Amino acid sequence: MISAMIPQGLFGLGTAELIIIAVVILVFAGGARLVGLGKASGKAIREFKEELTGDKPSEEAPDSAES
Numbered sequence: 001m002i003s004a005m006i007p008q009g010l011f012g013l014g015t016a017e018l019i020i021i022a023v024v025i026l027v028f029a030g031g032a033r034l035v036g037l038g039k040a041s042g043k044a045i046r047e048f049k050e051e052l053t054g055d056k057p058s059e060e061a062p063d064s065a066e067s
Contacts, residue, residue: 013021026034 029037
């Protein structure tokens, strides 16, 4: 019964299965799309944290064009 005590990976998947899934996602989605997805999720997390803490960066008024 020792095998029942060994923790399984994410959803019962091992490291090899997770690597294979990551490679398949990379092949189908493409690197450029994954980079964009990473940037978008990072921005969303940052905005979420700002809303939780109440820390909002001060937004400067756009400079009017001096003519």
